[in-house]
Amino acid sequence: MKTSSQPLFRSAAAVALSALVLAACSGGKEQQGGAPGAGAPLQAPAxxxxxxxxxxxxMVTELPGRTTPYLIAELRPQVTGILTQRAFDEGSEVKAGQVLYRIDDAPYQAAHDSAKAALARAEANAQVARIKAERHAGLVKIDAVSKQANDDTQAALKQAQAEVAAAKAALDKARIDLDYTRLKSPISGRIGRSAVTPGALVTANQTQALATVQQLDPIYVDLTQSSADMLRMRAEIAAGRMQTGAKGEVPVKLILEDGSEYAVEGRLALSEVTVDEGTGSVTLRAKFSNADGVLLPGMYVRARLPQGTRxxxxxxxxxxxxxxxxxxxxxxxxxxxxxxxxxxxxxxxxxxxxxxxxxxxxxxxxxxxxxxxxxxxxxxxxxxxxxxxxxxxxxxxxx
Known part of the structure; x- marks a missing residue:
C-alpha cells in the first residue's frame, strides 16, 4: 500500500507546480501589458x-441713446368753432406758415366787422371832440367861454381819444381771432396723424393736440452717461486725449438698431446741467444731419465717442x-x-x-x-x- 501511493503523490505535486509556474507567467504578462491606462501617466489636455x-x-466710449426731434410743435386751436377743412396729407412734409386746418370763420368775421365799425364811430366822435376843444381853447383866451367849459371840452377830447384806442384794440383782437380760424404750422417738418376730422368741434386751448409737426433734419440723439464717466470724459478732453473738432466739438458716430453704422458723423451739442438723483446719470445731446430721413424719433441707437488712441x-x-x-x-x-x-x-x-x-x-x-x-x-x-x-x-x- 505504501509503495503504490508514492507515484500518485509525485504526480499531484508536479501538476501543482506547473499551475504555479503558469500563474506566475501570466501574472507577469498582465503586469507588463495590464489594462489600458492602468498605471500609465495622465496626458496633459490640448x-x-x-x-x-x-x-x-x-479708444472709444459707447453710450446708449434715443433719437429726438430737433423741433416739435403740437397744434392746438386758439379759438372755438367747427372744423371745416384739413388741408394736409398725414405723414407729409409741411412748411412753416402753411395752413393745416380751417375753422368756421363766420362768427369771427362778423365780430371783426363790428369792431371795425366801432372804431370808425369812435374816430368820428374824437374828431368832433377835437374841433370843439380847439375852439374853446381859443375862446377862453378872450374870456368868451368860461374856464370850466374849456376844461370840460378838453376832457371830452381825451375821453374820445381813449375810446378810439380801445376800439383799435378791439379790432386787433377780432383780427387775431379771425386769423386763428386758419391753423398754420409754426415750423417746417413732418406732420403725423390727425386727431380730428372736418365737422368736429374744437375749443380754444384744448388739451388734445390736433396734430404734431416734427423737424427731423437735423435731429438730436439723447445719450445717457454716468456722472463719473462724464467727469472722466471732461478730464480727457482737457488733457487732449479725446478727439475734438476745430471748435472744441466732440465727433460722434452712431450704431443703428440693426448693427449698421450711420453714414453721417455728428457732433456733441450739450450736456444736461443736472444729475438724475435716481440713476446718477446725466443726459448728453448729439446733433446729426438727417437729410435722408433714416433716423426717426424714438429709435434706440448706440453712440461712439472717440477718445484718441492708446x-x-x-x-x-x-x-x-x-x-x-x-x-x-x-x-x-x-x-x-x-x-x-x-x-x-x-x-x-x-x-x-x-x-x-x-x-x-x-x-x-x-x-x-x-x-x-x-x-x-x-x-x-x-x-x-x-x-x-x-x-x-x-x-x-x-x-
Whole structure:
C-alpha cells in the first residue's frame, strides 16, 4: 500500500507546480501589458493659445441713446368753432406758415366787422371832440367861454381819444381771432396723424393736440452717461486725449438698431446741467444731419465717442476672457513651464470682437483662446498656437 501511493503523490505535486509556474507567467504578462491606462501617466489636455502683442488701439466710449426731434410743435386751436377743412396729407412734409386746418370763420368775421365799425364811430366822435376843444381853447383866451367849459371840452377830447384806442384794440383782437380760424404750422417738418376730422368741434386751448409737426433734419440723439464717466470724459478732453473738432466739438458716430453704422458723423451739442438723483446719470445731446430721413424719433441707437488712441493696449478676444465671482476679469495664461495661470487683467472697453486690456498682460505672453473648460490653474497643458497645423499623431509600433 505504501509503495503504490508514492507515484500518485509525485504526480499531484508536479501538476501543482506547473499551475504555479503558469500563474506566475501570466501574472507577469498582465503586469507588463495590464489594462489600458492602468498605471500609465495622465496626458496633459490640448488647448489653443494666442500670443498677445501690444499696439496702438483707438479708444472709444459707447453710450446708449434715443433719437429726438430737433423741433416739435403740437397744434392746438386758439379759438372755438367747427372744423371745416384739413388741408394736409398725414405723414407729409409741411412748411412753416402753411395752413393745416380751417375753422368756421363766420362768427369771427362778423365780430371783426363790428369792431371795425366801432372804431370808425369812435374816430368820428374824437374828431368832433377835437374841433370843439380847439375852439374853446381859443375862446377862453378872450374870456368868451368860461374856464370850466374849456376844461370840460378838453376832457371830452381825451375821453374820445381813449375810446378810439380801445376800439383799435378791439379790432386787433377780432383780427387775431379771425386769423386763428386758419391753423398754420409754426415750423417746417413732418406732420403725423390727425386727431380730428372736418365737422368736429374744437375749443380754444384744448388739451388734445390736433396734430404734431416734427423737424427731423437735423435731429438730436439723447445719450445717457454716468456722472463719473462724464467727469472722466471732461478730464480727457482737457488733457487732449479725446478727439475734438476745430471748435472744441466732440465727433460722434452712431450704431443703428440693426448693427449698421450711420453714414453721417455728428457732433456733441450739450450736456444736461443736472444729475438724475435716481440713476446718477446725466443726459448728453448729439446733433446729426438727417437729410435722408433714416433716423426717426424714438429709435434706440448706440453712440461712439472717440477718445484718441492708446499705444500700449492689448487686444484679447471676447471668448478668452472670463469673470470671477466678484466680476473681476481673468484670462488663462500658459507660462514657460506649459502650466496654466489665472491672470487678473484690467479691461478698458470692448472694441468689435475684442476686449482692450490695459493692465495685467505683457506682450509675448500666451493666453488660452480655446479649451478653457479643460484648463485648470497650475495644471500642465499642451499648447498649440492658434492657426498652426495640429501635430501629427505618433505612429503605432508593430507588436
Amino acid at each position: 488647448v489653443t493659445v494666442m500670443t498677445v502683442a501690444s499696439g496702438s488701439v483707438p 499705444s500700449d493696449a492689448i487686444l484679447v478676444p471676447h471668448k478668452a476672457l472670463s469673470r470671477d465671482p466678484l466680476g473681476n476679469a481673468l484670462v488663462m495664461v500658459v507660462n514657460a513651464e506649459s502650466k496654466v495661470e489665472a491672470r487678473p487683467v484690467k479691461v478698458a472697453q470692448s472694441l468689435g470682437s475684442d476686449w482692450v486690456v490695459t493692465g495685467g498682460l505683457a506682450a509675448g505672453e500666451r493666453i488660452i483662446v480655446e479649451g478653457l473648460q479643460k484648463a485648470r490653474p497650475g495644471a500642465p497643458v499642451q499648447a498649440q498656437e492658434a492657426g498652426a497645423q495640429p501635430a501629427a499623431a505618433p505612429a503605432a509600433t508593430a507588436s
